[in-house]
Amino acid sequence: MTRKYYSLRFERDDTLHRHGDQMLNADNPLRIGQTASCDIRVDNPSQFEDAILAIIEKRSDDNGWKLIRTSPYKEHEVRVNGTPIDYVHFLNNGDRIAFEGQRQELQFNIHEDDQYKTGGIVHIHTARSTRILLAWLIVLTLGISGVVFYKGYTRPITLQMVEQAKSSVFQIRVDSIQLLSIHDNDTFTLSSCPMNVTGTAFLTSDSLLVTARHCIEPWLNISDTIRLDTTSSTLPLYVKWALQAVTNNVVNEGGHARWEMVSYCSVMQMTPEPRLLFSVKSSQFIIDKSRDLISEHGDFNHQYFWRSLSARPPRVNMMLGDIAYLPIASAASYHPTGGIHLASKKVMRKIARDNNNQIVVLGFPKVEVGAQEVERTEGVLKRTIRMTPDGYPKYVLSHNGNLSPGYSGGPVLIKQGFHWYVIGVISVTDKYEKDHFYSVPVTEIERMEEKLKRQKP
Amino acid sequence: MNGKPTSADLAGYANEYTAWKLLKEVSGRIIESKQLVVNPFLIEMSDDGRFVLKPSEAQEAGFDAPEVKDGGRFEASAVWSLGATIFYIVMGRQVMNGKGGIGQSETSKLPYMRSEWPALSELVQQCLQFIPDRRPALKNVYDVAAKQYNRCVNDIKRGPKLKSVSSMSNSTANNQQDMAFWPEAMQNIH
Numbered sequence: 001m002t003r004k005y006y007s008l009r010f011e012r013d014d015t016l017h018r019h020g021d022q023m024l025n026a027d028n029p030l031r032i033g034q035t036a037s038c039d040i041r042v043d044n045p046s047q048f049e050d051a052i053l054a055i056i057e058k059r060s061d062d063n064g065w066k067l068i069r070t071s072p073y074k075e076h077e078v079r080v081n082g083t084p085i086d087y088v089h090f091l092n093n094g095d096r097i098a099f100e101g102q103r104q105e106l107q108f109n110i111h112e113d114d115q116y117k118t119g120g121i122v123h124i125h126t127a128r129s130t131r132i133l134l135a136w137l138i139v140l141t142l143g144i145s146g147v148v149f150y151k152g153y154t155r156p157i158t159l160q161m162v163e164q165a166k167s168s169v170f171q172i173r174v175d176s177i178q179l180l181s182i183h184d185n186d187t188f189t190l191s192s193c194p195m196n197v198t199g200t201a202f203l204t205s206d207s208l209l210v211t212a213r214h215c216i217e218p219w220l221n222i223s224d225t226i227r228l229d230t231t232s233s234t235l236p237l238y239v240k241w242a243l244q245a246v247t248n249n250v251v252n253e254g255g256h257a258r259w260e261m262v263s264y265c266s267v268m269q270m271t272p273e274p275r276l277l278f279s280v281k282s283s284q285f286i287i288d289k290s291r292d293l294i295s296e297h298g299d300f301n302h303q304y305f306w307r308s309l310s311a312r313p314p315r316v317n318m319m320l321g322d323i324a325y326l327p328i329a330s331a332a333s334y335h336p337t338g339g340i341h342l343a344s345k346k347v348m349r350k351i352a353r354d355n356n357n358q359i360v361v362l363g364f365p366k367v368e369v370g371a372q373e374v375e376r377t378e379g380v381l382k383r384t385i386r387m388t389p390d391g392y393p394k395y396v397l398s399h400n401g402n403l404s405p406g407y408s409g410g411p412v413l414i415k416q417g418f419h420w421y422v423i424g425v426i427s428v429t430d431k432y433e434k435d436h437f438y439s440v441p442v443t444e445i446e447r448m449e450e451k452l453k454r455q456k457p
Numbered sequence: 458m459n460g461k462p463t464s465a466d467l468a469g470y471a472n473e474y475t476a477w478k479l480l481k482e483v484s485g486r487i488i489e490s491k492q493l494v495v496n497p498f499l500i501e502m503s504d505d506g507r508f509v510l511k512p513s514e515a516q517e518a519g520f521d522a523p524e525v526k527d528g529g530r531f532e533a534s535a536v537w538s539l540g541a542t543i544f545y546i547v548m549g550r551q552v553m554n555g556k557g558g559i560g561q562s563e564t565s566k567l568p569y570m571r572s573e574w575p576a577l578s579e580l581v582q583q584c585l586q587f588i589p590d591r592r593p594a595l596k597n598v599y600d601v602a603a604k605q606y607n608r609c610v611n612d613i614k615r616g617p618k619l620k621s622v623s624s625m626s627n628s629t630a631n632n633q634q635d636m637a638f639w640p641e642a643m644q645n646i647h
Contacts, residue, residue, distance in 0.1 A: 047619055047620055048616065048617040048618065048619060048620065049617060049618045049619065049620050051617060055470060059466070060465065060466070060468075066462065066466055068466070068467065068470045070470055070472065071472070071617070072472055072474040072475065072609075072613050073613055073616060073617045074613075074616075075616060075617055076617065086502060086506040087462070087466075087467060087475060087502050087506075088462035088466045088467060088502065089462070090460070090462060
């Protein structure tokens with residue numbers, strides 16, 4: 001039985017349709033636009049919200065069909081045969097419909113035959129025999145090689161990879177801390193004390209020694225912000241010095257000596273026997289202090305200024321400052337296997353997109369004395385990595401893993417494709433939830449390097 | 458050959474901008490021409506995008522005010538018809554269950570169109586008052602429509618709404634979303 005109906009033919013390929021695909025319809029309103037509710041969906045590469053752009057409906061006089069423009073914005077303009085329509089256009093056979101910002105065009109044709117039977121909106125996908133044959137041949141070829149590829153691609157981090165990484169992981173110890181006064185080119189030691197704080201550091205393939213900032217600046221280890229009722233007697237000595245340094249620098253700005261806290265650290269290889277590889281000072285490390293919070297507590301008689309990695313509301317980039325790195329000359333002599341690869345922005349994006357979450361963490365949990373193997377623990381990322389507009393992870397990484405004191409500064413490893421990378425540096429543990437930890441994304445290094453390049457004259 | 462579309466062809470799909478534009482242009486035309494018969498089938502869309510009220514006495518009962526059935530037709534009746542027309546192009550159906558003024562009594566509930574367009578919905582409600590003296594004057598309808606139309610034009614110039622901020626934002630204004638995402642407290646691993 002013949003009936004009158006129309007077809008809309010896609011004139012171009014796009015992400016959702018192929019050239020030659022068709023929609024058949026007669027009596028149903030047909031929505032064209034970017035939202036999920038549309039019968040014909042078009043791409044939305046713009047920054048604007050998805051919208052319904054047009055509706056094709058039967059005319060009330062039953063004399064054909066009309067195209068109704070539904071959005072008044074210029075960005076949602078609808079054109080028929082190149083001419084923008086304001087509100088409604090009665091469609092003619094052969095009309096070409098296009099949309100602002102879209103390559104796709106739809107050709108409207110009226111038919112009267114027995115091909116359209118259902119009464120609903122019918123999708124017809126083009127199928128040319130040669131194209132199908134070629135497609136099948138390609139699929140077959142790819143399928144065989146794909147199986148081989150898949151096996152390698154999806155294999156988790158192997159023991160071999162971990163062993164390779166272990167040779168680039170070291171213990172870092174803070175042996176002493178000094179409070180220095182620096183004026184012009186003269187440096188005086190105001191106070192010093194021995195320390196015994198250990199953490200983990202690792203060497204990268206780019207010859208960077210990387211660790212957590214709080215491993216080399218242990219005066220930041222006080223996790224609670226000093227309150228108004230805090231008295232100096234309750235604070236460790238080196239924390240008081242840190243307070244004094246910041247207070248001095250804020251109160252006596254300009255022309256006076258600057259006070260600085262410095263730690264002296266040893267980087268140790270722990271097997272077969274603990275062996276000093278090299279010594280470093282905390283002031284040699286590159287650290288981003290732009291997130292530091294200086295807040296004032298106390299009264300006129302007892303002023304404290306506290307510099308810390310405290311989270312500032314909103315908690316957008318909490319703790320991202322807890323990372324430090326240092327270019328090491330002759331790094332090859334310290335890691336014969338070549339070091340650990342840092343994940344770049346691009347790799348991090350792929351990891352986030354693929355929802356890759358299996359991790360391995362390496363570190364030196366605290367032992368009393370003696371030789372110590374690098375320990376490994378496995379876990380999973382607990383949250384999807386979310387990105388800022390410029391492609392950096394927006395937050396610290398959240399994960400589990402059987403971590404204990406000493407793992408701070410250790411690398412968080414992940415396998416992406418055929419390669420494995422460090423994506424994070426162990427930073428802090430959750431205060432209330434067991435087995436919940438946070439790491440600073442290593443892309444902070446890439447970000448700091450970019451910032452330094454921009455600052456160079 | 459196709460005839461020209463009328464505002465009736467918009468039935469159910471008119472947006473706020475279109476509704477105010479029609480109200481402004483048609484009420485202005487009525488003031489000039491004194492034509493009192495108004496319905497969506499008489500309002501054409503010109504090539505330059507204006508709404509033009511065709512001179513005609515062709516009536517549509519569904520868009521006639523209640524007093525018309527008793528032989529009265531005056532400016533307030535045109536206001537009622539305008540309200541019914543706007544209701545039709547926005548909602549896609551005729552007021553008073555399609556019966557128009559014939560189906561309305563003094564106690565009939567006045568329809569309210571859309572809560573997201575309060576100014577338009579309230580004006581249409583007032584236009585559809587059963588008692589003619591309670592309806593706004595045509596000049597008032599024009600003034601309100603002109604003002605609201607200008608507002609819509611300015612809104613349109615600013616462009617459509619931007620995609621909602623999600624994982625791609627670095628904005629510190631996104632506090633609520635961040636707080637919900639990151640509620641835990643943290644402490645150092647000494």
